[in-house]
Amino acid sequence: MNAPVYNFAYLDEQTKRMIRRAILKAVAIPGYQVPFASREMPMPFGWGTGGVQVTASILGPDDILKVIDQGADDTTNAVSIRKFFAVTAGVRTTTSTNEATVIQTRHRIPEAPLREDQILVYQVPIPEPLRFLEPRETETRRMHALADYGLMHVKLYEDIAVHGHIATTYAYPVKVDDRYVMDPSPTPKFDNPKMSDCAALQLFGAGREKRIYAIPPFTKVVSLDFEDHPFERYRHDGECTLCGADDSFLDEVITDDRGGRMFVCSDTDFCEKRRGDAA
Amino acid sequence: MYVAVKGGERAIENAHRLLAHERRGHRTVPEISLVQIAEQLALAVDRVMTEGSLYDRELAALAIKQARGDMIEAIFLLRAFRATLPRFGVSVPLDTGKMQVRRRISAAFKDLPGGQVLGPTFDYTHRLLNFDLEDQSSVPPPSTSEAQDSAMPRVSDLLAADDLIEASPQADAGTPVGDLTREPLSFPAERDLRLQNLARGDEGFLLALGYSTQRGYGRTHPFAGEIRLGEVEIDFFAEDAGFAVPLGRITLTECQMINQFHGSAAVPPRFTRGYGLGFGHCERKAMSMALVDRSLRARELGEEVKAPAQDEEFVMSHSDNVQATGFVEHLKLPHYVDFQSELGLVRMMRAEFQAAQSGEPLAEAAE
Numbered sequence: 001m002n003a004p005v006y007n008f009a010y011l012d013e014q015t016k017r018m019i020r021r022a023i024l025k026a027v028a029i030p031g032y033q034v035p036f037a038s039r040e041m042p043m044p045f046g047w048g049t050g051g052v053q054v055t056a057s058i059l060g061p062d063d064i065l066k067v068i069d070q071g072a073d074d075t076t077n078a079v080s081i082r083k084f085f086a087v088t089a090g091v092r093t094t095t096s097t098n099e100a101t102v103i104q105t106r107h108r109i110p111e112a113p114l115r116e117d118q119i120l121v122y123q124v125p126i127p128e129p130l131r132f133l134e135p136r137e138t139e140t141r142r143m144h145a146l147a148d149y150g151l152m153h154v155k156l157y158e159d160i161a162v163h164g165h166i167a168t169t170y171a172y173p174v175k176v177d178d179r180y181v182m183d184p185s186p187t188p189k190f191d192n193p194k195m196s197d198c199a200a201l202q203l204f205g206a207g208r209e210k211r212i213y214a215i216p217p218f219t220k221v222v223s224l225d226f227e228d229h230p231f232e233r234y235r236h237d238g239e240c241t242l243c244g245a246d247d248s249f250l251d252e253v254i255t256d257d258r259g260g261r262m263f264v265c266s267d268t269d270f271c272e273k274r275r276g277d278a279a
Numbered sequence: 280m281y282v283a284v285k286g287g288e289r290a291i292e293n294a295h296r297l298l299a300h301e302r303r304g305h306r307t308v309p310e311i312s313l314v315q316i317a318e319q320l321a322l323a324v325d326r327v328m329t330e331g332s333l334y335d336r337e338l339a340a341l342a343i344k345q346a347r348g349d350m351i352e353a354i355f356l357l358r359a360f361r362a363t364l365p366r367f368g369v370s371v372p373l374d375t376g377k378m379q380v381r382r383r384i385s386a387a388f389k390d391l392p393g394g395q396v397l398g399p400t401f402d403y404t405h406r407l408l409n410f411d412l413e414d415q416s417s418v419p420p421p422s423t424s425e426a427q428d429s430a431m432p433r434v435s436d437l438l439a440a441d442d443l444i445e446a447s448p449q450a451d452a453g454t455p456v457g458d459l460t461r462e463p464l465s466f467p468a469e470r471d472l473r474l475q476n477l478a479r480g481d482e483g484f485l486l487a488l489g490y491s492t493q494r495g496y497g498r499t500h501p502f503a504g505e506i507r508l509g510e511v512e513i514d515f516f517a518e519d520a521g522f523a524v525p526l527g528r529i530t531l532t533e534c535q536m537i538n539q540f541h542g543s544a545a546v547p548p549r550f551t552r553g554y555g556l557g558f559g560h561c562e563r564k565a566m567s568m569a570l571v572d573r574s575l576r577a578r579e580l581g582e583e584v585k586a587p588a589q590d591e592e593f594v595m596s597h598s599d600n601v602q603a604t605g606f607v608e609h610l611k612l613p614h615y616v617d618f619q620s621e622l623g624l625v626r627m628m629r630a631e632f633q634a635a636q637s638g639e640p641l642a643e644a645a646e
Contacts, residue, residue, distance in 0.1 A: 012363060035463035040358040045605030047612065070615045077612055079288050107616050125609065136592055138466045163628060169620035188620040208602045210463040234623050251615050252622065266616050 009056040009089040015039055019057035019212070023203060026214035031176030032144070033127050038210040048081055049207030051104045051123035058119060058203070059085065059102060064092045066100035071108035071249065071266035078106070097269050107170075109191040111248050111270040114200035116217060122185045124206035127213065129173045129183040149181050152224065160229050169234060175222045176215055189223065190233050190249045196221035240265045243274040302347050316340040325530075325559025326350060330600065331357030332460070332479050334529050334558050351481075355601045366461070371514040371523050372450050375533045375556075376433050378509040379426070385434045386503040387537055393431030398508060399560070434505040435535045435552060444537060444550040466592050473575050473591060474568075478557060480598030482564045488588040489570030497586030499573045500539035501553065508532045508560055532557050534565035538573050543581060551580065 007013065015037075022036035041049040059065065065085055069078035073095040081104060082093050094100050097110040104121040114120060126132075130140045133151045143149070152173060159167045166172075172189035176182045184192060185204060195202060195215060202215040215221060225231040236250045241262040248270055250263040265271035303310065317324050317340040327339040331354045339357060346352035382398025385391055438444040448470070450456075457472040464472060477485060492499055511531050514523040534555035542548035553573025555565035574588040587593055597603060 006363060010363070012365065014365075035465065037459075037461050037463050039362040039460075040355070040601060041362070042359045044355070044608060045602045046607075046609030047605060049605075070613050074287055075613055076287075076291055079291060083288070106612075107614070125606070137596075138592065164631065167624060167628075169624045170617040186614075186617050188616050190620070208606055234620055236619070236623060249616065250619070252619055266619075 006088055008061070009059045009085065009091075010042070011039065011053065011056045015053075016057040019053055022212045023054065023057065023214065026203070026212050027201070027216050029180075030216055030219050031180030031182040031213060033206075033211040033213045035210055036212050038207045041207065043080070043084070045208035046125060047077060048104070048106060048123040050205030050209075050212070051106070051121050051207075052081060052084070052205075053207055054121050054203050054205035054212060055085065055102060055104050056089075058121075059089055059091060061089075061091065063101045064094050064099055065089075066094050066097065066103045066269075067105075068103065068108060068110070068267075068269075069106040070251070071110070072268040074268065095269050096273075097267075107186050107188075108249070108266060109187060109194045111245075111265070111267045112273075113194075114198055116199045118200040120198075120200050120202045122187075122202065122204045124183070124185045124204045124211070125208075126171075127183055127204065127206040127209050127211040129171075129181050144180060147179065149175075152181060156224060156226070160226070165232075166225070166229065172231075173224050175224060177219050177221075181224070182213065182215075182221075188234065188249060189231075190235050192221070192223045192231070193233065236263055238263050240271060243271045243278070245271070245274060302345070311344060313337060313340040313344060316343050322560060323348075323350065323353075325557070325561050326482060326564070327353045327357055328559055329557040329561050329564060330354045330479055330481065331361065333357050333361040351600045351604050355604070358601055362460075368515065369456065370526070371516055373511050373513065373531070375507065375511055375531065376430070376436065378431070378507060378511050378531070378533075379528075380431050380507055380509040382508040383431060383505065384503075384507075385505045387434060387505075391434060391437065393427070393429065400562075431507075433507075433535065435537070438504070438537070438550065442547075442549060445540075445552060447552070464595065466595075467578065468591055468595060470572075470576070470579075473595065474554065474556075474572060476595045476598055477555075477568045477571055480568070481600035481603070482561075482567065484598050484600070484603075485567035485571050486563060488574070488594060489567035491586065492570055492574050492588045497574050497577070497589045499536075499553070499570065501570055501573065502537045503566065504535045504537035504552075506532070506534045506562055506565065508562070530559050532559065532561045532565045534562070534569040536566070536569040536573055540580065551576070 019036055022034045026032065026034045038050065038053060041052055043049060043052065055065070065082065066073065067078045067082040069075040072078065085091055086093050097103065097112045101117060102119050102121060103110065104123065106123040109120065128140050130143055130152060133155055134140050134143065143151070156166050159165065168189065170188045171183055171186040172192055174182050174184055174192060174195065184195060197218055197220065198215070199217055201217055204213045223231040236252070238250065239246045240248060240250060242264050245265055248265045248267060251266045252261055252263055254261050317336045320343065323343055324336055324339045327342055327350060328334055328336065331339065331342070338360065339353070342353035342356040345356060380396060382400060383393065383396045385395065435444055435447065439446055457469065457475065459472050459475055509530070510528045512528050513526045515526050516523045536553035537550045538553055540549060540551040551573065553569040555568035555572065557564045557568070571588055571594060574586070575591050575594060577584045577589040584590060
């Protein structure tokens with residue numbers, strides 16, 4: 001039987017080179033979705049294979065990796081991906097945002113500001129911001145090529161006409177560097193402003209849909225809105241029960257069957273650090 | 280309390296240990312061997328090899344065992360293994376006309392050179408449970424005869440000789456065959472990529488699509504021109520040696536559908552082809568693939584595209600069961616932060632709704 005011998009960080013070097021080329025192109029054209037020959041990874045499509053392939057391609061032996069899902073280091077899929085790289089690359093892992101050089105994330109951007117020597121890798125399920133308005137790839141690529149984003153503005157306008165406000169709470173579309181409309185992955189719109197003028201390189205990997213895109217450091221990222229209906233961040237109006245933060249994104253935790261609930265930081269490292277500093 | 284809602288490393292480890300325990304089943308029952316799977320669940324192995332895109336019976340059997348018989352999981356295991364294998368090159372095109380045939384039937388002609396050979400088939404069996412198989416059964420050996428030396432020409436080639444069917448497309452040595460595992464797919468896609476996609480595609484999905492064309496959603500008036508099963512030699516052109524060397528033999532099922540075509544101003548009326556090919560014995564898959572291949576040629580043949588089976592973006596984007604199962608099942612992953620955002624929105628909209636009902640001004644109701 002053929003015993004598999006896996007390369008550093010799982011992927012073979014040819015594949016990594018192909019992915020790095022796609023990343024370079026993505027960095028050169030901020031917000032543009034670069035097709036790449038995504039591989040089958042040993043975890044299912046839709047579970048972070050795009051992010052894992054990007055991370056595998058940029059990881060070096062000296063990197064320190066942090067993996068979060070829903071902002072937390074201890075959610076099951078984050079544990080699984082962190083373990084994957086600990087085994088296949090033997091790199092150091094951490095839960096500290098400050099200590100990490102590469103942070104792979106699903107659905108959140110850490111609360112702590114990122115630095116120039118850090119890379120944030122997003123797992124992306126549907127990279128196409130226009131997909132739910134136009135299911136055909138041939139059409140949406142044409143729309144991007146012509147910067148024909150009228151359909152998106154009509155959708156946002158219709159939200160306002162029907163609901164009185166824009167009814168998109170996550171995966172809220174942004175325009176990158178005044179050119180491409182981009183899906184920020186299903187991060188809550190609370191996180192959108194953190195993408196703009198961010199010191200860290202932001203890379204987005206969509207494995208099943210075979211797309212990579214990027215926001216280079218210090219790039220302008222604007223959430224789509226209207227002059228009379230400006231973009232608004234959503235945050236539950238309250239404090240974290242554990243650390244008292246009044247500026248972080250909060251998870252709602254149901255504590256009993258009598259309507260009891262509490263709100264706690266979704267970013268576990270942020271919350272723990274605050275509690276550590278207070279103690 | 281807070282910790283209890285989050286998963287943990289130990290939870291995963293214990294879940295996997297439990298899975299391994301369940302896979303093994305009751306310890307008093309002998310463990311199934313890979314040889315048993317490869318020999319006695321051969322058609323399962325064939326399907327995993329075909330949709331896993333890797334011809335290796337032993338690895339496919341291992342995947343089936345590890346996956347507890349879950350076919351898509353087994354296909355996934357094989358695909359993930361395949362993705363790490365180095366690529367040496369591309370074989371010389373197979374010549375299925377030279378197949379050592381074990382089964383060959385044509386629904387278009389009563390008799391033809393080489394004859395009809397039924398071979399090992401479920402066709403014409405009565406689907407009655409055979410209770411003899413409950414225990415170890417003794418099976419009489421099959422009747423045999425000398426292998427025929429005479430060629431068994433393909434039905435489509437016989438028809439092509441009279442120009443009654445379009446010629447088989449010839450490989451263009453200057454244009455390498457596409458490979459969607461190495462180059463990302465873009466649309467419109469040519470037939471080489473479409474066929475590769477269909478060959479890897481989910482049998483059930485293609486079966487349903489092919490079936491839909493028979494029920495009027497993009498009719499193609501098909502005849503099963505020929506289905507053949509047997510062994511074909513693979514040759515590989517070795518740069519160092521300067522000539523093609525045989526790598527070995529693989530078992531293939533090939534289906535050539537013959538479909539009606541009325542012709543056009545430039546093309547005389549003649550039959551067209553739909554093509555299906557898979558590893559091992561996989562007639563249902565090969566036939567479904569041939570039906571869908573022909574439907575997807577609508578654009579090329581100037582037919583109106585109106586049914587799902589004719590829509591290459593729809594078919595090719597959804598045929599891969601490894602992709603499909605991953606994305607459907609990813610809904611099991613936590614979506615706390617997105618759901619939290621939606622909860623906030625619904626609460627705000629409910630407050631607005633209630634304010635409107637009670638006649639209070641809107642603006643104050645918003646959070």
